[in-house]
Amino acid sequence: MVKLPVIIGMGGIGPAGRTSCHHAYRRLVIDQLSLADAEATKRALAQVMGRSDVESDDLLKGSLVRKLENNLFDPQAIPLHKAFGADQGSSLLVNKKRVGSPIPEHWTVTEHDDQRMRIDLEANQPLLVPITRQSTINAAGQLPSGFDPSKLYQSRNHPRGLQMSVYGASDAISSLGFDWDRVKQCVAPDQIAVYAGSGMAQLDYNGVGGMLQARLLGKRVTSKQCPLGLAEMPADFINAYVLGSVGATGTNMGACATFLYNLNQAKDDIRSGRRRIVLVGNSEAPLVPEVFEGYGNMGALATDEELRELDGRSVEEGADHRRACRPFSGNCGFTLAESAQFFVICDDELALELGANIYGAVADVFVNADGFKKSISGPGLGNYITVGKAMAVARSIVGEQGLQRSFVQAHGTGTPQNRITESHILNEAAQVFGISNLPVTAIKSYVGHSLSAAAGDQLAATLGTWQYGVIPGISTIDHIADDVYQDQLRFLMQHESVDTQGLDVAFLNSKGFGGNNATGAILAPHATQEILLKRHGKEAIKRHAALNEQTRERQAEYDVRCSKGELSPIYQFGEGVLGAEDIEFSSKALHVPGYSKPVDLEIPNPYE
Template sequence: MSRLPVIVGFGGYNAAGRSSFHHGFRRTVIESLDALTRQETLAGLAVMMKLVKVVNGSFHSSTDEPLSLADIETRFAAQILDSTLVRRIEKRYLDVDAVHWQKNLSLSSGDDNPLTFVTQRKQLPEPLPANWSVEPLEDNAVRVTLLGGCDIKVDSFRALPVKSAGQLPTGFEPDELYASRFHPRGLQLAIIGATDALRSTGIAWTTILEHVAPDEVAVFAGSSMSQLDENGFGGMMQSRLKGHRVTAKQCPLGLNTMPADFINAYVLGSVGTTGSVTGACATFLYNLQKAIDVINSGRARVVLVGNSEAPITAEIIEGYGAMSALATEDGLRNVQGGGEVDFRRASRPFGENCGFTLAESTQYVVLMDDALALELGADIHGAATDVFINADGFKKSISAPGPGNYLTLAKAVASAVQLVGLEGVRRHSFVHAHGSSTPANRVTESELVDRVAETFGIEEWPVVAVKSYVGHSLAAASADQLMSALGSFKHGILPGIKTIDRVADDVFRRHLHISTEDQSRQETPLDVCFINSKGFGGNNASGVLLAPRVVEKMLRKRHGEEAFAAYSVKREATRAAAQAYDEQALKGQFDVIYNFGNDMIDDQAIELGTEQIKVPGFSRPLVFHKDERFSDMLD
């Protein structure tokens, strides 16, 4: 009997704000919320953005004036909305109108006027060029005379063609939430995102560890682009050309596996399974598949899976820009028909578009097997039953879409049919499209979804695309989709693609429903979401996500009504604890977990045995399981 991987916690941060308790989702459908929910969402963002402070549990202005939820909406709603989601890149990342670079400059001298300059001796190049003549001066200065000429590099500044990105809410900085000395931004995001997911469970991590063996915990996390800011690989590779020294941290902290390593070492203290699978823009689903596999097989009982990506750097922007993959200012102007560019509408899935929009994001989910979830009284937000991955076969262009996605999505739908029935898929499912916002994607992905819909007899299949709000966060992109899907399950709302005026003429949609407005599904509940993702190189993945009401029905059948009733009682305390964290976080107390050097395990205290291992700090031993996989091949 396969164990069911249920989602008992989720959290993180992206351009829409905090993901736990569906706050980020609410930002994307804020026009469709009731007044109180809308005001609570705005208040939480106002605190994150330092527009409002909290004094003795109450909201106050910067001048200590008490504020109600209605006051916050009246005063700050416009600023909050303008300073979230996709927008023009802010100067806290880089000045897109004046990005630093170096320009090659050739200097030459005439016969009668040799080039001379004065500098410090310690600044002379090694070895000294043959055509340089050096004259000592006072105070270790020298006069250099150039015979002929030389090539030098000089500082210069130029505008980037790409000027939009999905950025964390203005004023919210992850490095301010814990002692983040010299941590690349992607690792800062990993720490705060994993914390948010863990806190959202409403169950203390120490309590969870009391119910599992040390090796029944797993973490699968990473980043697609590594850590390319100045504290990671970016600084390491720039140092020599800038005349700086490489630090001891830039190389190790730049690794793309480091988000998992940071979570193990500083958040969980885990000695269980760890790993990071990279699949370009489908990376999160690749890691989710690993999580599902280890829970299905019983090799792990609780798994933290997610990704963190911080790609808003000049180098990454120029790299994707050189591929003509990103939406440029001129491209957007052409799409809009001239005039001043609206960068808030830069990401335009399935509409007239010109490229995708980079974004930063950190998203994590906590998975448990169904038996452990019931034992602990964990709140269940859904279940991840399958992820299917297929390559494209032979390719002409490594970045072009291919046939592998047909295999993944069709297998995902076939899998869901076995769980909820064909009619359940036809009436109660929706697709979270990759929706990258490129002209090629809008045609190829819409065609494949339309053909799969036709094959399974699905009409008016709802298709949504969260990148229209938060941009494309590369490794974390399909995690952004999952978070949005959980919000749709909770609130019964399908987000419209509101950055486009209409669906492009070349989009296939005979069997699809792509809306530019939010759609309420209160009367026809959403039971299944298909998360679709496509990545450069032929990395295709499609995941199956079940709604909580479907999961509860499955658990009642497997464990019985009596066991489910007992679970429901325990769940109330869990929900109360989770709600307490949410109320605390809404008021700016994120309680980030960062255990640097705390509770370290003494190797010498590990008790090794022939049947088990006892690890200090863990109440249960690691037991060697009997392996009968190859028993039929042995004497």
């Protein structure tokens, strides 16, 4: 029997706050929550922001998409070098230590005084003069104001994306409601996997960015910048310092669809039985000046000037940064964001055995390329295939009626091109499958576009919808653009209350640069429970429910302790390191300390 990939845990950090216990989702719909839930989410948000004034108006303003803050860099004074030149016959006075070697042939160097040398130029000399510039793009989906993951553990000059990985993975694992050691007693070491990474690697100064900048800034490349800058390093950090895992590892990259690529790998592993439990996620920290400039020069990001033009505002009035991302409406570009989102996926038998919370299940994920393209960033046919197959598999699982009870978390970047192409894809698919008034939302309007982690943001919001019965609407828009296809679609411009039992499946859609398309079909908790009941029977479900009571209690305890600031991320540097002398190795099995089950080496011939 094919295993069912069940979602049993989630954690992370993004512009909406902490992911576990649905707090990031609850921030999106906080005005729709009960007073108790709203207050709990404010406390959770205040804790990550390092604040005690839970009722302050600034608390909510310091989250989601907003004007760029200067905690990462000063957008009003971005440093750069301007090309300059000294003419032939000019002279320069330079500190003796700065003259360097070898001396260019067109320099004549003489001693000027005890500290300086005189350089007479016999030809024109190009120079670089340090200056600053103001950013034309000043909106971003930033982590909550005041949140600094580097201060929560001994970060040792880690790139920001890895700091966020440690926090996000720790949040996912710690909020499971049971210890990870319990998992290690149920599965063999090689039945665990971590699939995590980043789409653009670690680009701040502690990573690849610093490695490429250092020499040009007159500094030295450190021993960490190259290795810690690798795109799969989030998985490496989680294995080495959070889980101590010796199981499968890696990342599957696909630009803005990367999270779904990793989720697909996790789904395939669990379905086949190769793995029993997988931590899957992505961490992206792209808020550096060079990335803003790169996407900005493509015309992909919303500039202040363009936002003002959309709203008819003057320079003095300024741009509405809070509403920078406007999917499927009058818009001018996407809004860059940072986020780290992680989910724990396991097979259905293990979920029942652990008494785990069941947030839903991964019905399937489909990945397809675009084929021949006019431009590497232009759209193609691949997304028609992924959406079509996702709806087809959902129909097979939940039936025609279940398919009617679905909604879409659109890629919804906020660009003029996306609003046309994605709406056409969704509209055509809905028509083909006979779905009318298919609800469509796009949470990038709240949190921006976190690139590789974007579908992780979508999944967290989807699981929250099933828990609280509110689909977050696209609240940054007041109309649907005329060129958007919507005959079969219903774009939600406001929050929509729904019956939590009335939505059977959600479709997560991602479209990435280069023709990387992915669509995931996610089953609701009640739809998942129906499958579990058919597979395992009433008695197994009763046993799980009894175990799950303790799981929920421990999750609530974790939430309270987090909101009080009593917990730190898991970071086990140099702890529990194992060597060859620690393992028991035979031709039939390999025993790793800490696991009750061995790695099975009696592997049958797979080609018979």
